[in-house]
Amino acid sequence: MKATVLIIDDSLTVRQQVAAVLTAAGYEVIEACDGLAGLEVVRTHGEISLILCDVNMPHMDGLEFLERFKGENSRQTPVVMLTTNGTPDLIARAKRAGARGWIVKPFQPDLLVGAVRRIVGAVAG
Amino acid sequence: MAGTTRKPKRPGKARTEIPIQPAQVPPRIATLPENPVEKRLTGILAVCLRELIDDLGAEPAWLPEYQPSGDSEELLAASVGFHGNKLRGSIILAGQPRVFARLYPFPTLHNPPDLADWAREMANQAVGRFKNRVLAYGLAVSVSEPKSVPAEDLRVARTKKLIEIPMAIGIEDMRLDALIEFDVGPGFELAEQPVTQKGPALPEGSIVLF
Numbered sequence: 001m002k003a004t005v006l007i008i009d010d011s012l013t014v015r016q017q018v019a020a021v022l023t024a025a026g027y028e029v030i031e032a033c034d035g036l037a038g039l040e041v042v043r044t045h046g047e048i049s050l051i052l053c054d055v056n057m058p059h060m061d062g063l064e065f066l067e068r069f070k071g072e073n074s075r076q077t078p079v080v081m082l083t084t085n086g087t088p089d090l091i092a093r094a095k096r097a098g099a100r101g102w103i104v105k106p107f108q109p110d111l112l113v114g115a116v117r118r119i120v121g122a123v124a125g
Numbered sequence: 126m127a128g129t130t131r132k133p134k135r136p137g138k139a140r141t142e143i144p145i146q147p148a149q150v151p152p153r154i155a156t157l158p159e160n161p162v163e164k165r166l167t168g169i170l171a172v173c174l175r176e177l178i179d180d181l182g183a184e185p186a187w188l189p190e191y192q193p194s195g196d197s198e199e200l201l202a203a204s205v206g207f208h209g210n211k212l213r214g215s216i217i218l219a220g221q222p223r224v225f226a227r228l229y230p231f232p233t234l235h236n237p238p239d240l241a242d243w244a245r246e247m248a249n250q251a252v253g254r255f256k257n258r259v260l261a262y263g264l265a266v267s268v269s270e271p272k273s274v275p276a277e278d279l280r281v282a283r284t285k286k287l288i289e290i291p292m293a294i295g296i297e298d299m300r301l302d303a304l305i306e307f308d309v310g311p312g313f314e315l316a317e318q319p320v321t322q323k324g325p326a327l328p329e330g331s332i333v334l335f
Contacts, residue, residue, distance in 0.1 A: 010270070011246040012239050017231055056249070058270055080334075084253020085268070086327030087260055101334040104257075104327045105250055106180055106230070115332050 002028040003049035003120045008038035008065065009082070010057040014105070018052060018082070021109040022116060035060030039068060048077050049120045052103075055083035055090065063093060070098040078119050082107065162315050163307075167290050169262070170216065170305045173254035177247065178296065180329065181228045186295035201225055202274035203244035205252040209259075209266035214287070214307025216255070217274055218248045224299040245271035250329075257326035261319035 005027050007018045012033075019029040030045060032038040034057040042048065051069070055062040066079050078100035081091075086104040094102060100119055103112065178185040202219035225240045228247065249271040256266050290305040327333065 011242055011249070013229075013243040013246045016238070020231055056268055056270065084250050084256075084329075086253075086257045086329070086331065087265070088325055088327075091327065091333070095335050099335065101332065102327065103333075104329050104331045105253065106329060107332075108330055109231075111330070111332055115334060118334065 002026060004028045004030060004045075004047060005116065005120075006030050006032065006038065006041060006045070006048050006051045007053075007082075008032045008035065008051065008057070008062065009054040010034055011054070014054070014082075018107075018112070021112055025113045025116070027116065027120075034058055035062060035065030035068075038065050039072075042069060042073065042077075050116060051077060051079045052082045052116075053079055055081055055085050063090065063097065066094060066099055067097045080115070080119065162313065163288060163309060165262075165315055165317070166212075166259075166307060166309070167305060169258050170251075170255055170290075170307075171292065173251050173258060174216070174292070174294070174303055176254060176329075177251050178228065178294065178301070181230065181247075183228055183296045185301075188293035188295045188300065201241055201244045203241070203248040203271055204274050205245075205248040205271045206269035207252050207255065207266045208269075209264055211310035211313040212264070212266065212307065214305070215269075216248055216251050217304040217306070218244060218251070218301060219274070219304070220244075220301040221299065224296055224301050227296060227299060228301075241273055245273060254329060257328070259315070260326045262316045263320050264315055 053062040080101040082103045204217040206215040287306040292303045294301045
C-alpha cells in the first residue's frame with residue numbers, strides 16, 4: 001500500500017509541483033488549500049504518513065495548523081513545513097510545536113523525495 | 126538541528142552568496158532613490174528578483190530603460206506586500222503569460238499550468254527571499270498573502286507616498302516587469318552591511334529535519 005502524503009498550500013502551483021514529484025516517487029498525494037481545509041482532511045481521511053504544510057496561508061496559517069493538529073491528534077503523523085520563510089524564530093516555534101522539519105522554497109525535487117523517504121521510512125519502520 | 130541539506134548549485138552558474146555581500150543595485154534601473162538606506166533596500170529587493178529568476182533556470186537581463194508595457198489586457202500581474210518597523214511596501218510582477226510559462230518549473234508535467242497562480246507564487250517567493258535577506262541586516266518583516274493584480278490597475282497612479290522603482294527584466298526574447306514600491310518612516314534603519322556573515326535565515330532550497 002502506498003504511503004499517503006498530505007500537502008497543504010494555498011498555491012495550486014506548489015501543490016501540483018509537490019504532487020507531481022511525490023507521485024512519481026511512488027507516494028499517494030492528497031491536497032488541502034489552507035490550514036482549516038487541512039484539519040478537515042486529517043479528520044476525514046484515513047492513514048496519512050506525512051504532512052507537508054506551507055506557513056503563510058489564508059484562513060489558518062501553517063503554524064496554527066501545526067499547533068492545532070498536534071493538540072487534537074494523538075497520532076504521531078510527522079509534519080514538515082514547506083515555505084519561502086527561513087527565519088529562525090518561526091523555525092524554532094515550529095520545532096517547539098512538534099514539526100519534524102523545515103523546507104525553504106523553492107524545493108529541489110530530489111532533495112524533497114529524499115527527505116520524505118527518510119521520514120516516512122522512519123515512521124513505518 | 127540535524128540533517129541540514131543545502132541544494133546544489135546549478136552547474137556553470139556560480140553564484141555569490143547574497144547574505145554576505147552588500148546590496149548590489151542593478152546597473153540599469155532608471156530611477157534609483159538617492160537616500161542611501163532606500164537605495165540599499167532597492168538593491169536587496171532587486172537581487173532577490175534576480176536570484177529567483179536565476180533559480181528558475183533563466184538568465185535575467187536588466188533592460189536599459191523602463192517603458193510601461195503597451196498591452197495591459199494581456200498581462201498577468203501579482204503582488205505581495207511586506208511590512209516591518211517603519212517600513213511597508215510590495216513587489217508587483219507583471220508580464221505576458223508566456224514569460225510566466227517560461228519560468229514555470231516542471232514544464233512538461235502540467236498542461237496548461239495555472240499561470241495566474243504561478244505569478245502569485247513567484248511574487249511570494251521573491252518577497253520571501255527579501256524577508257530572509259533583510260534579517261541579516263537587522264530588519265524583520267512580515268509578508269502578506271499573494272494577490273492577483275488586475276491589468277488595468279497597473280496604469281493607475283499609486284499612493285504618492287510610496288517610492289516606486291520600476292524595472293524591466295529581459296528573459297530570452299520576453300520581458301518581465303517588476304515594480305518595487307515601499308515607504309519608510311522617519312528613523313527607519315537598515316545596516317550598511319549584513320550583520321552576520323552567514324545570515325540568520327535558512328537559505329532557499331534548504332531542508333532541515335529535527
